[in-house]
Amino acid sequence: MEWEFRQLSVGVDLHKTQFTVCALAPSGEVVLEQEFETTSEGYDAFALWAHGVERERDLETVLAVEATGNARYFKNFMEAEGFAVKVINTARFKVIVKSAVKNDRRDAHTIAMFLMKDFIPESRLCSQHDEDLRRLLKLRSMLVRQSVAIKNNIHGMLLSYGIRTTAAQFQSKKGRLQLARELEAHKVFNAEAAGILNLMLETLEKTRGMILETEGKLEAYVEGDEEVELLQTIPGVGKIMSAQIAAWTGDIRNFESYKHYAAYCGLVPYLKESNETTCLGHITKRGPAELRTAFVQVVMGLLRLKSRNPAWRIYSRYGLLKKEKGSGRAIVACSRKMSRIIYCMLRDKKPFDSSLMDEKPARTKSACA
Numbered sequence: 001m002e003w004e005f006r007q008l009s010v011g012v013d014l015h016k017t018q019f020t021v022c023a024l025a026p027s028g029e030v031v032l033e034q035e036f037e038t039t040s041e042g043y044d045a046f047a048l049w050a051h052g053v054e055r056e057r058d059l060e061t062v063l064a065v066e067a068t069g070n071a072r073y074f075k076n077f078m079e080a081e082g083f084a085v086k087v088i089n090t091a092r093f094k095v096i097v098k099s100a101v102k103n104d105r106r107d108a109h110t111i112a113m114f115l116m117k118d119f120i121p122e123s124r125l126c127s128q129h130d131e132d133l134r135r136l137l138k139l140r141s142m143l144v145r146q147s148v149a150i151k152n153n154i155h156g157m158l159l160s161y162g163i164r165t166t167a168a169q170f171q172s173k174k175g176r177l178q179l180a181r182e183l184e185a186h187k188v189f190n191a192e193a194a195g196i197l198n199l200m201l202e203t204l205e206k207t208r209g210m211i212l213e214t215e216g217k218l219e220a221y222v223e224g225d226e227e228v229e230l231l232q233t234i235p236g237v238g239k240i241m242s243a244q245i246a247a248w249t250g251d252i253r254n255f256e257s258y259k260h261y262a263a264y265c266g267l268v269p270y271l272k273e274s275n276e277t278t279c280l281g282h283i284t285k286r287g288p289a290e291l292r293t294a295f296v297q298v299v300m301g302l303l304r305l306k307s308r309n310p311a312w313r314i315y316s317r318y319g320l321l322k323k324e325k326g327s328g329r330a331i332v333a334c335s336r337k338m339s340r341i342i343y344c345m346l347r348d349k350k351p352f353d354s355s356l357m358d359e360k361p362a363r364t365k366s367a368c369a
Helices: 040-057 071-080 104-116 128-160 173-184 191-221 226-231 239-249 258-265 289-304 313-325 327-348
Strands: 007-014 018-024 030-037 060-066 084-088 269-274 277-283
Touching: 007 040, 007 071, 007 104, 018 040, 018 104, 030 040, 030 104, 040 060, 040 071, 060 071, 060 104, 071 084, 128 173, 128 191, 128 239, 173 191, 191 239, 226 239, 226 327, 239 289, 239 327, 258 289, 258 327, 289 313, 289 327, 313 327
Parallel strands: 007 060, 060 084
Antiparallel strands: 007 018, 018 030, 269 277
């Protein structure tokens, strides 16, 4: 058989325990349809087969796999074998999800067909460093939510006994012990209720300790990180917030401009055009929710510092938008502007420059405003 091109297109439907491959010759002929286990033996068996076909047919193997939990390991393993691997952006590849007939072999064949025609929308995987940092940040977020839930439960329990509490009482160990004493001194004292309260207070204490331990690991993990240090030059932005922005941004060079970065953050509006009609909707919210949340928190932090720098343009912009569209939309619009500032800071590796916030600088090649 005469081969027109040198690419062997392999679609991979990857799961936790097995992966199904469909390998297509340049002519569209199915060379292999088979399931392999997601073990070292399974990966080795597929790699051995692919190397054999490459030598026999003088081909280069290219694989495409959807972004799943173990896609990173699969990609690293196959690239170590010398194969090119494309990770599919599932948000832009709905062919498989919307298929009327769906099974592993059909999905792998569909991926291989699109790969052969070079129609695969690719997704960039973050670095291993950023992925581990994200997991630490998510752990802290879960612990903080758990802490808040326990506090709310305690508030509700004591209120049912007519005891009013404040958030300040949870800030110290002494204050938390005082809550237990107040319940014990209550005229309708219930020993079982006191035991439940003590259990919740102990759980709260352990959760607070775990939060502090996690934050310590976070600070050690980002020690010396240039991007994190740059982001901390923004007023009101601490190490946790700057780490969150850096972790979900990744390499800023992946974005051609600040507009692409804002779109990645999901801070740009939907655009619908038909004939002569143009309609702008709500923001897309496509992208990491953690990044959008971080930008909103940065803007709210700046608003709290308005008395220090009242001449900054972001405050006048917020005031005008708030009157016209409300505070929520005004904060989102300012968050989009903040994404532009942060994009320029990371791209140019320059700290926050407050002088650029006062007056609009001349438009130059590297201008951020």
